[in-house]
Amino acid sequence: MAVERGHSMTAFVRSPDRLASFMDRIEVKRGDLLDASQLAQVIDNHDAIISSFGPRLPISKADAHLLEQFATALKSAMEQTGTKRVVVESVAFLFKDSIMPPTYLLGRLLFPAVVADSVAMERIFAESSLDWTMVRPPELTNGPYTGKYRVRKGHLPAFGFKISRANVADYMIKAVEQHLSSRTIVGLSN
Numbered sequence: 001m002a003v004e005r006g007h008s009m010t011a012f013v014r015s016p017d018r019l020a021s022f023m024d025r026i027e028v029k030r031g032d033l034l035d036a037s038q039l040a041q042v043i044d045n046h047d048a049i050i051s052s053f054g055p056r057l058p059i060s061k062a063d064a065h066l067l068e069q070f071a072t073a074l075k076s077a078m079e080q081t082g083t084k085r086v087v088v089e090s091v092a093f094l095f096k097d098s099i100m101p102p103t104y105l106l107g108r109l110l111f112p113a114v115v116a117d118s119v120a121m122e123r124i125f126a127e128s129s130l131d132w133t134m135v136r137p138p139e140l141t142n143g144p145y146t147g148k149y150r151v152r153k154g155h156l157p158a159f160g161f162k163i164s165r166a167n168v169a170d171y172m173i174k175a176v177e178q179h180l181s182s183r184t185i186v187g188l189s190n
Contacts, residue, residue: 002050002173012042034069039077048085048176049078052168055114064113068120075128084131085179087172091118092138095187098156103138122185133175134185137163145170152187160189 002009009026011019016030031038033053043049053070055063071088078086092098093107093115107115125132138160145166150157171188175181 002169005173005177007173010042010046012039034066034073036073036076036080039073040080043077043083044081046081046083048087049074049083050087050169050172050176052089052165052172054089055117059113065117065120067117068124071121071124075124075130078130079128085176086125086130087133087135087175088121088125089168089172090122090134090136090185091115092136092156092160092187092189094118094122094136094185095156098160098187100159101138101156101161103156126183131182133172133181133183135168135172135175135188136185137168137188139163140165140168143167146190148190150189153181153184154186156187157189160187163189 011026011028012031012033013019013028014033016028019028022028029042031042033039051074055066074086078084091107091114092103093111094104096104098104122134125134136156138156139162141162141164143164143166145164147170149163149167149171150160151171168188
């Protein structure tokens with residue numbers, strides 16, 4: 001999506017083989033996303049960071065603080081390189097006022113470790129001087145890009161049960177391009 005819009009991209013990932021079909025269009029680098037010095041080398045001279053980093057499922061006990069560790073490393077790397085803009089995918093489970101669906105309740109009951117780790121991650125960015133946007137989608141699907149989705153600042157859109165990864169990516173790219181929702185949390189859904 002970003003390449004089609006004329007952007008050059010570097011993907012810094014744990015498993016480059018998963019991006020084999022994109023390697024002719026984007027730069028793919030393998031590394032440790034929890035290592036601030038490796039992150040700094042990759043993000044130096046980039047205008048913005050878009051992150052959809054998250055734990056592999058099922059989440060192991062060793063990954064209980066993975067998002068918090070990542071946020072700490074990325075914040076440090078961005079401060080070292082002077083990169084200010086970051087758009088981060090988080091989880092809709094953090095919306096405490098969402099009644100339909102009851103995301104916070106479901107998150108606390110079914111995924112308490114994910115909720116705690118996501119809260120810690122978001123706090124690190126919120127307390128930084130970075131120009132961040134937190135994107136909190138509900139259940140992600142592999143559906144197609146449609147460009148038809150709802151965005152609500154500070155809340156999950158009512159009856160926001162699902163959204164395709166492609167539509168989340170579209171919003172995250174637009175948030176960088178159009179400087180949307182600076183230092184704001186947004187909910188997305190179909």
